[in-house]
Amino acid sequence: MKLERETLELGADIRHAVIWLHGLGADGHDFVPIVPELGLSKEAGVRFIFPHAPSRPVTLNNGYVMPAWFDIISLDRTKNSNLDDILITVGWINTLIDEQIELGIEPENIILAGFSQGGVIALHTALRYPKRLGGLMVLSTYFPFAEQTLDEMPKGYEQIPVFAAHGTHDPVIPAVWWEEYVPKLQKQGFEVESKSYAMEHSVHPQEIADMGLWFKALFDA
Incomplete structure (x- = not known):
């Protein structure tokens, strides 16, 4: 699927790309206003890409159709999603990354960011x-299927800054979920x-x- 997106560029000589994924029920406009607040140079050479998730029924919300990167089945984080469903979306984000590489951005200059549900996709995409x-920037999120993903992760990926x-x-994604996945990344060497x-x-x-x-x-690195 070719995702619709918002794009914001800082400077004319684009050397970096940030693909930033919104949360459940939001859209690609959600984080655009934050870019000017980051304090980056107007000539930073960065392309920010904010894709829109497709709308779909969400089981937890009684099948209500809303923008969602994957279906939320329950409140139990150990079984509230389906890995195959997540990986379909990972494929869509892979295509966005491929596009940036074709435009001349080196893979090591591409950053994935995500808030909440978008953070789940950012984690799975960057590590696969x-x-x-x-x-990799992950905000107010959690990491389902962490053990399997980290076991299958290619060697050297632990060098990705997080x-x-x-x-x-x-109250939506309790801090204890963050407290659980961060040590897993650190134990892996991140x-x-x-x-x-x-x-x-x-x-x-x-x-x-x-x-x-x-x-x-x-x-600046």
Whole structure:
């Protein structure tokens, strides 16, 4: 599937790409307003891509049709989704990555970011893509099928820098889920910049500032 998307470019000489996935029920416009708040140079040479998830019935919401990267079956994080369903969407994001590579962006200069449900897809895509990517930003999310994914992950992918943030008062995806998956990544060898903020299932001003610093470090590398 070719995903519709919003695109925002900083500068004319584009050397980096950030593919940023929204959460359940939102769309690609959701995080566009945050880009100017990151404090990046207007000539940073970055293309931000915000794809729109297709609309589909969501089981947990009584079959209500809404933008969703995959179906949510229950509130039990150990069995609230289907891996095959997730991997279909991973294939769509792989196509977006392929497009950026064809446009001249090196894989190590492509960063995947995702909020909530989008974070799940960002994790699975970055750790399964045939070439090692340059960064992974996951916000207010969790990591279903983590053990299987990490076992199947190609050697060397633990060098991908990770920014993992969560709200301490999140009623949608409790902070304990974040506290569980971050150590799994660290045990695998990932260097994770792990941050928590006094917020619910949202984005905090300090979090935006921290994201900006993390992006700058990658873009200047």
